[in-house]
Amino acid sequence: MTHQHSLACKDILKNLSDFIDGDLDQGLCAEIEAHIENCHDCQVVVNTLKKTIHLVQVDGQETHLPTDARQRLFAKLDLDTYVEPDQ
Amino acid sequence: MIQNSKQHDIDPADLRRKEKAAFAQLVNQNSDHIYRLGLKMLGNPQDAEDILQETFIKAYHHIDGFEGRSKLSTWLYRIAVNEALMLLRKRKGSVTHLDAGIEMENGDVLPHQIIDWCCLPEKELLSSESRQKIQEAVQTLSDANRAAFLLRDVEGLSTRETADVLDISESAVKVRLMRARLQLREELTVFFANRIVKENP
Numbered sequence: 424m425t426h427q428h429s430l431a432c433k434d435i436l437k438n439l440s441d442f443i444d445g446d447l448d449q450g451l452c453a454e455i456e457a458h459i460e461n462c463h464d465c466q467v468v469v470n471t472l473k474k475t476i477h478l479v480q481v482d483g484q485e486t487h488l489p490t491d492a493r494q495r496l497f498a499k500l501d502l503d504t505y506v507e508p509d510q
Numbered sequence: 511m512i513q514n515s516k517q518h519d520i521d522p523a524d525l526r527r528k529e530k531a532a533f534a535q536l537v538n539q540n541s542d543h544i545y546r547l548g549l550k551m552l553g554n555p556q557d558a559e560d561i562l563q564e565t566f567i568k569a570y571h572h573i574d575g576f577e578g579r580s581k582l583s584t585w586l587y588r589i590a591v592n593e594a595l596m597l598l599r600k601r602k603g604s605v606t607h608l609d610a611g612i613e614m615e616n617g618d619v620l621p622h623q624i625i626d627w628c629c630l631p632e633k634e635l636l637s638s639e640s641r642q643k644i645q646e647a648v649q650t651l652s653d654a655n656r657a658a659f660l661l662r663d664v665e666g667l668s669t670r671e672t673a674d675v676l677d678i679s680e681s682a683v684k685v686r687l688m689r690a691r692l693q694l695r696e697e698l699t700v701f702f703a704n705r706i707v708k709e710n711p
Contacts, residue, residue, distance in 0.1 A: 464621075464624045467625070468695070471625075471627060471628060475694050475698050476694075478644055480663060483546060483660075487542055487546075488562070489555070496537065496562055497537070500537065500570065502537065505535075505537075505538075
Protein backbone atom coordinates (compact mmCIF):
# COMPACT_ATOMS: atom_id res chain seq x y z
CA MET A 424 0.00 0.00 0.00
CA THR A 425 2.94 2.29 0.53
CA HIS A 426 4.53 3.70 -2.57
CA GLN A 427 8.32 3.37 -2.79
CA HIS A 428 9.43 6.50 -4.58
CA SER A 429 12.14 6.23 -7.20
CA LEU A 430 13.77 9.44 -8.35
CA ALA A 431 11.81 9.29 -11.57
CA CYS A 432 8.51 9.10 -9.71
CA LYS A 433 9.56 12.07 -7.58
CA ASP A 434 10.24 14.02 -10.76
CA ILE A 435 6.77 13.17 -11.99
CA LEU A 436 5.31 14.33 -8.71
CA LYS A 437 7.01 17.71 -8.91
CA ASN A 438 5.20 18.38 -12.17
CA LEU A 439 1.98 16.56 -11.42
CA SER A 440 -0.25 19.61 -10.92
CA ASP A 441 1.04 21.33 -14.06
CA PHE A 442 0.73 18.03 -15.91
CA ILE A 443 -2.92 17.53 -15.14
CA ASP A 444 -3.61 21.23 -15.83
CA GLY A 445 -1.95 20.90 -19.24
CA ASP A 446 0.55 23.63 -18.29
CA LEU A 447 3.73 21.75 -19.27
CA ASP A 448 5.69 22.09 -22.48
CA GLN A 449 5.21 19.31 -24.97
CA GLY A 450 8.55 17.60 -24.36
CA LEU A 451 8.16 17.23 -20.60
CA CYS A 452 4.53 16.25 -21.01
CA ALA A 453 5.49 13.44 -23.39
CA GLU A 454 8.19 12.22 -20.97
CA ILE A 455 5.70 12.08 -18.14
CA GLU A 456 3.15 10.29 -20.28
CA ALA A 457 5.78 7.69 -21.21
CA HIS A 458 6.69 7.18 -17.55
CA ILE A 459 3.09 6.87 -16.45
CA GLU A 460 2.38 4.29 -19.11
CA ASN A 461 4.93 1.99 -17.49
CA CYS A 462 4.48 2.94 -13.83
CA HIS A 463 1.36 1.55 -12.23
CA ASP A 464 1.71 3.59 -9.03
CA CYS A 465 2.06 6.91 -10.84
CA GLN A 466 -0.86 5.95 -13.04
CA VAL A 467 -3.01 5.40 -9.96
CA VAL A 468 -1.89 8.68 -8.39
CA VAL A 469 -2.65 10.65 -11.57
CA ASN A 470 -6.05 9.02 -12.06
CA THR A 471 -7.17 9.32 -8.46
CA LEU A 472 -5.87 12.91 -8.30
CA LYS A 473 -7.92 13.87 -11.36
CA LYS A 474 -10.94 12.09 -9.93
CA THR A 475 -10.50 13.84 -6.58
CA ILE A 476 -10.54 17.28 -8.23
CA HIS A 477 -13.53 16.26 -10.35
CA LEU A 478 -15.53 15.14 -7.30
CA VAL A 479 -14.87 18.34 -5.35
CA GLN A 480 -15.85 20.36 -8.42
CA VAL A 481 -19.10 18.48 -8.92
CA ASP A 482 -19.96 18.87 -5.25
CA GLY A 483 -19.12 22.60 -5.44
CA GLN A 484 -21.09 23.25 -8.62
CA GLU A 485 -24.21 22.01 -6.92
CA THR A 486 -23.83 24.50 -4.08
CA HIS A 487 -26.09 27.52 -4.51
CA LEU A 488 -27.11 30.39 -2.33
CA PRO A 489 -30.42 29.38 -0.70
CA THR A 490 -33.40 31.56 -1.63
CA ASP A 491 -34.01 32.77 1.93
CA ALA A 492 -30.34 33.73 2.34
CA ARG A 493 -30.50 35.61 -0.98
CA GLN A 494 -33.51 37.55 0.23
CA ARG A 495 -31.80 38.39 3.52
CA LEU A 496 -28.75 39.59 1.58
CA PHE A 497 -30.79 41.95 -0.58
CA ALA A 498 -32.69 43.22 2.43
CA LYS A 499 -29.44 43.85 4.30
CA LEU A 500 -28.10 45.81 1.33
CA ASP A 501 -31.35 47.73 1.01
CA LEU A 502 -31.83 46.31 -2.49
CA ASP A 503 -35.07 44.40 -1.93
CA THR A 504 -36.68 45.72 -5.07
CA TYR A 505 -33.87 44.31 -7.19
CA VAL A 506 -33.87 40.72 -5.95
CA GLU A 507 -33.92 38.32 -8.89
CA PRO A 508 -35.21 34.77 -8.82
CA ASP A 509 -32.64 32.01 -8.20
CA GLN A 510 -29.72 32.22 -10.60
CA MET B 511 -16.66 30.33 -12.66
CA ILE B 512 -18.26 33.73 -12.55
CA GLN B 513 -19.77 34.67 -15.90
CA ASN B 514 -17.20 37.16 -17.09
CA SER B 515 -19.11 38.06 -20.23
CA LYS B 516 -21.83 39.57 -18.06
CA GLN B 517 -19.25 41.43 -15.98
CA HIS B 518 -18.66 43.85 -18.83
CA ASP B 519 -22.18 45.13 -18.45
CA ILE B 520 -21.38 46.69 -15.09
CA ASP B 521 -19.68 50.06 -15.29
CA PRO B 522 -17.56 50.65 -12.18
CA ALA B 523 -18.40 54.33 -12.56
CA ASP B 524 -22.05 53.48 -11.88
CA LEU B 525 -20.96 51.63 -8.75
CA ARG B 526 -18.90 54.59 -7.63
CA ARG B 527 -21.97 56.79 -8.04
CA LYS B 528 -23.70 54.26 -5.75
CA GLU B 529 -26.32 53.47 -8.37
CA LYS B 530 -28.51 50.81 -6.87
CA ALA B 531 -29.32 49.01 -10.13
CA ALA B 532 -25.64 48.54 -10.93
CA PHE B 533 -24.92 47.33 -7.43
CA ALA B 534 -27.86 44.93 -7.54
CA GLN B 535 -26.49 43.53 -10.78
CA LEU B 536 -23.09 43.04 -9.17
CA VAL B 537 -24.74 41.18 -6.28
CA ASN B 538 -26.90 39.05 -8.56
CA GLN B 539 -23.96 38.02 -10.71
CA ASN B 540 -21.62 37.17 -7.88
CA SER B 541 -23.59 36.13 -4.82
CA ASP B 542 -23.69 32.41 -5.62
CA HIS B 543 -19.93 32.29 -6.02
CA ILE B 544 -19.10 34.32 -2.96
CA TYR B 545 -21.51 32.22 -0.88
CA ARG B 546 -19.95 28.99 -2.13
CA LEU B 547 -16.44 30.23 -1.40
CA GLY B 548 -17.51 31.21 2.13
CA LEU B 549 -19.25 27.90 2.69
CA LYS B 550 -16.23 25.88 1.58
CA MET B 551 -13.79 28.09 3.50
CA LEU B 552 -15.76 28.10 6.76
CA GLY B 553 -17.64 24.83 6.52
CA ASN B 554 -21.07 26.03 7.64
CA PRO B 555 -23.97 27.97 6.08
CA GLN B 556 -24.32 30.61 8.81
CA ASP B 557 -20.70 31.73 8.51
CA ALA B 558 -21.01 31.63 4.72
CA GLU B 559 -23.98 33.99 4.90
CA ASP B 560 -22.09 36.36 7.20
CA ILE B 561 -19.12 36.41 4.82
CA LEU B 562 -21.47 37.01 1.89
CA GLN B 563 -23.19 39.99 3.52
CA GLU B 564 -19.95 41.45 4.81
CA THR B 565 -18.31 41.15 1.37
CA PHE B 566 -21.01 43.15 -0.40
CA ILE B 567 -21.30 45.72 2.39
CA LYS B 568 -17.52 46.29 2.15
CA ALA B 569 -17.71 46.37 -1.65
CA TYR B 570 -20.43 49.04 -1.48
CA HIS B 571 -18.52 51.24 0.92
CA HIS B 572 -15.08 50.74 -0.60
CA ILE B 573 -15.84 50.74 -4.31
CA ASP B 574 -13.49 53.71 -4.68
CA GLY B 575 -10.72 51.27 -3.76
CA PHE B 576 -11.45 49.25 -6.89
CA GLU B 577 -8.85 50.46 -9.34
CA GLY B 578 -10.01 48.45 -12.32
CA ARG B 579 -6.74 46.56 -12.68
CA SER B 580 -8.52 43.28 -12.03
CA LYS B 581 -12.04 42.09 -12.77
CA LEU B 582 -14.77 43.09 -10.34
CA SER B 583 -15.27 39.41 -9.54
CA THR B 584 -11.60 39.01 -8.58
CA TRP B 585 -11.87 42.08 -6.37
CA LEU B 586 -14.93 40.59 -4.63
CA TYR B 587 -13.16 37.28 -4.14
CA ARG B 588 -10.31 39.15 -2.50
CA ILE B 589 -12.65 40.84 -0.02
CA ALA B 590 -14.42 37.53 0.70
CA VAL B 591 -11.21 35.54 1.22
CA ASN B 592 -9.88 38.19 3.60
CA GLU B 593 -13.14 38.17 5.55
CA ALA B 594 -13.05 34.38 5.73
CA LEU B 595 -9.42 34.22 6.85
CA MET B 596 -10.07 36.88 9.48
CA LEU B 597 -13.03 34.95 10.86
CA LEU B 598 -11.01 31.72 10.90
CA ARG B 599 -8.14 33.39 12.76
CA LYS B 600 -10.56 34.78 15.30
CA ARG B 601 -12.14 31.35 15.78
CA LYS B 602 -9.02 29.29 16.00
CA GLY B 603 -6.80 31.56 18.00
CA SER B 604 -3.42 29.94 18.00
CA VAL B 605 -4.57 26.54 16.70
CA THR B 606 -2.98 25.72 13.37
CA HIS B 607 -3.66 22.93 10.91
CA LEU B 608 -0.94 20.47 10.09
CA ASP B 609 -0.88 19.18 6.55
CA ALA B 610 -1.54 15.45 6.48
CA GLY B 611 0.60 13.06 4.48
CA ILE B 612 4.31 12.56 4.37
CA GLU B 613 6.27 15.73 3.93
CA MET B 614 9.44 15.84 1.89
CA GLU B 615 12.39 17.93 3.09
CA ASN B 616 11.04 20.91 1.18
CA GLY B 617 7.58 20.50 2.66
CA ASP B 618 5.95 18.79 -0.30
CA VAL B 619 3.38 16.11 0.43
CA LEU B 620 4.17 12.72 -1.08
CA PRO B 621 1.46 10.34 -2.21
CA HIS B 622 1.17 7.59 0.33
CA GLN B 623 -1.96 5.66 -0.53
CA ILE B 624 -1.78 3.79 -3.84
CA ILE B 625 -5.19 2.28 -4.36
CA ASP B 626 -7.15 2.74 -7.55
CA TRP B 627 -10.69 3.66 -6.56
CA CYS B 628 -11.59 5.31 -9.86
CA CYS B 629 -13.38 2.05 -10.75
CA LEU B 630 -16.11 2.76 -8.19
CA PRO B 631 -19.36 3.80 -9.87
CA GLU B 632 -20.06 7.58 -10.03
CA LYS B 633 -23.24 6.94 -8.06
CA GLU B 634 -21.16 5.71 -5.14
CA LEU B 635 -18.46 8.37 -5.56
CA LEU B 636 -21.14 11.03 -5.24
CA SER B 637 -23.45 9.37 -2.71
CA SER B 638 -24.56 11.56 0.17
CA GLU B 639 -22.06 9.81 2.44
CA SER B 640 -19.27 10.41 -0.09
CA ARG B 641 -20.23 14.07 -0.47
CA GLN B 642 -20.09 14.46 3.29
CA LYS B 643 -16.57 13.02 3.21
CA ILE B 644 -15.55 15.25 0.30
CA GLN B 645 -16.71 18.32 2.22
CA GLU B 646 -14.95 17.19 5.39
CA ALA B 647 -11.76 16.52 3.44
CA VAL B 648 -11.74 20.12 2.16
CA GLN B 649 -12.01 21.30 5.78
CA THR B 650 -8.87 19.33 6.76
CA LEU B 651 -6.72 21.53 4.49
CA SER B 652 -4.77 24.39 6.02
CA ASP B 653 -6.58 27.70 5.53
CA ALA B 654 -3.95 28.94 3.08
CA ASN B 655 -3.99 25.78 0.97
CA ARG B 656 -7.79 25.59 1.07
CA ALA B 657 -8.16 29.16 -0.22
CA ALA B 658 -5.79 28.50 -3.14
CA PHE B 659 -7.51 25.21 -3.98
CA LEU B 660 -11.03 26.65 -3.88
CA LEU B 661 -10.17 29.64 -6.04
CA ARG B 662 -8.33 27.57 -8.66
CA ASP B 663 -10.21 24.29 -8.77
CA VAL B 664 -13.71 25.15 -7.61
CA GLU B 665 -14.12 28.78 -8.73
CA GLY B 666 -12.00 28.25 -11.84
CA LEU B 667 -9.73 31.28 -11.48
CA SER B 668 -6.41 31.27 -13.33
CA THR B 669 -3.15 30.96 -11.41
CA ARG B 670 -2.56 34.70 -12.03
CA GLU B 671 -6.00 35.68 -10.73
CA THR B 672 -5.61 33.43 -7.69
CA ALA B 673 -2.23 35.03 -6.99
CA ASP B 674 -3.89 38.47 -7.18
CA VAL B 675 -6.68 37.50 -4.81
CA LEU B 676 -4.32 35.98 -2.25
CA ASP B 677 -1.60 38.57 -2.76
CA ILE B 678 1.06 35.91 -3.24
CA SER B 679 3.27 34.85 -6.18
CA GLU B 680 2.06 32.49 -8.89
CA SER B 681 4.63 29.91 -7.82
CA ALA B 682 3.28 30.08 -4.25
CA VAL B 683 -0.22 29.45 -5.63
CA LYS B 684 1.07 26.38 -7.46
CA VAL B 685 2.75 25.00 -4.34
CA ARG B 686 -0.39 25.48 -2.23
CA LEU B 687 -2.62 24.04 -4.93
CA MET B 688 -0.41 20.97 -5.31
CA ARG B 689 -0.36 20.33 -1.55
CA ALA B 690 -4.10 20.77 -1.28
CA ARG B 691 -4.82 18.45 -4.19
CA LEU B 692 -2.49 15.73 -2.91
CA GLN B 693 -3.85 15.93 0.61
CA LEU B 694 -7.44 15.68 -0.64
CA ARG B 695 -6.44 12.69 -2.74
CA GLU B 696 -4.99 10.98 0.34
CA GLU B 697 -8.13 11.65 2.36
CA LEU B 698 -10.47 10.39 -0.34
CA THR B 699 -8.28 7.38 -1.09
CA VAL B 700 -8.47 6.18 2.52
CA PHE B 701 -12.25 6.66 2.44
CA PHE B 702 -12.91 5.00 -0.91
CA ALA B 703 -10.41 2.19 -0.29
CA ASN B 704 -12.59 1.17 2.65
CA ARG B 705 -15.60 1.14 0.34
CA ILE B 706 -13.78 -1.19 -2.03
CA VAL B 707 -12.88 -3.50 0.86
CA LYS B 708 -16.51 -3.46 2.03
CA GLU B 709 -17.71 -4.38 -1.44
CA ASN B 710 -15.13 -7.15 -1.88
CA PRO B 711 -14.41 -8.54 1.58
